[in-house]
Amino acid sequence: MTHTFFANRVGVLATMHRKEKVIAPILEQALGIKLQLPENFNTDRFGTFTRDRDRPGDQRSTARLKAENALELTGESLAIASEGSFGPHPGFPMIACNCELVVLVDRVHNLEIFGQEISIETNYSHTTVRSVEEAQIFAQTIGFPEHGLVVMPHASTKNPNEIVKGIVSEAQLLTVVTEALRRSPTIHLETDMRALYNPTRMNVIAKATTNLVNAIQSTCPNCAYPGFEPVEYQPGLPCALCHFPTDLTRVAIHHCQHCGFRQEKLFPDGIEAADPAQCPYCNP
Ligand SMILES: [Zn+2]
Ligand SMILES: [Zn+2]
Structure with missing residues (x-):
């Protein structure tokens, strides 16, 4: 295509x-x-x-x-x-x-x-550890070593020389954590969120x-330009039981960046009535 x-x-x-x-x-x-x-x-x-x-x-x-x-x-x-x-x-x-x-x-x-x-x-997560064992337990919970880890002295560390990123092997983790714990009784571990x-x-x-x-x-019905997307959502989806308007979305307003055409689309989430549990009248 x-x-x-x-x-x-x-x-x-x-x-x-x-x-x-x-x-x-x-x-x-x-x-x-x-x-x-x-x-x-x-x-x-x-x-x-x-x-x-x-x-x-x-x-x-x-x-x-x-x-x-x-x-x-x-x-x-x-x-x-x-x-x-x-x-x-x-x-x-x-x-x-x-x-x-x-x-x-x-x-x-x-x-x-x-x-x-x-x-x-x-797997976005972080922890403070005081031993290699604690670091290994945290590593297991975040999908290490397929997912990388970051080690630094404190959560607030800003000096790039004190931050070790991209740790992806058991041996590397052991070395970095042991070294960091030599300088500080507790250290900060977090998941490496860089895509690779x-x-x-x-x-x-x-x-x-x-x-x-x-x-x-998604193209504009008026000028056929691409990107005819919602720019605003309006609440008021009626409750399935009492029909009272709820805070859930009833209308999405689509807008064209090229010609300025606007169009309301009813029930953009594919539901026409709200669960009464979400209703301020049925479930105050
Ligand atoms: Zn348009
Ligand atoms: Zn209701």
Whole structure:
């Protein structure tokens, strides 16, 4: 399959950490573009998960910034970038979640289209340990060694020389933890969230990329431009029992970046009535 807007164009992939392994095949097949990695492109200067470099803005603007930077660097007109975040789930703060964004920026058609995936499939975790045994127990719970580990003196450590990333073998873990415990009675361990050290995250990036393809294939009914996506959700889904409006989404408003056309879509989540458990009247 190809897309008339993108077929045979070069797309610059503004990513590191081998994310191209999952992003490139999906986009090349769906859009007919040829993806290239810019030389000497270092996305770590846009922030790292290990806090040695803070992120400059929110997730969307960071993804956009990476894409724009790659366009300036290469002089191309089409770029793809991605950005991930980890933290408490917006709806269920006790559960960790991974939010991945993949953005396509097209200077020819003046378009910016996002694909997003929010997943509770993540090993995002950290702990404090005082022995090699405790470190090994933590390693088992996070899917080590297929998933990498990071070791540092404290959770607040910012000095890159004190942070050991990308630990992926039992022997390496033993050496690094033993050495770190020699200098401090307790040390901080956390999951390495960089994509190439985290196959679970790689899967979420693949899903976000597929969602980007779906967003591109959603076209404006008025001008046929791609990226006819929801920009606003309105609550008011009626309760199945008493028909009282709930906080759940009733309408999604789609908007075209090109011609400004707006369209309301009823019941975007595929349900026409809310569970009475979610109703402020039936279940106050
Ligand atoms: Zn339009
Ligand atoms: Zn009700």
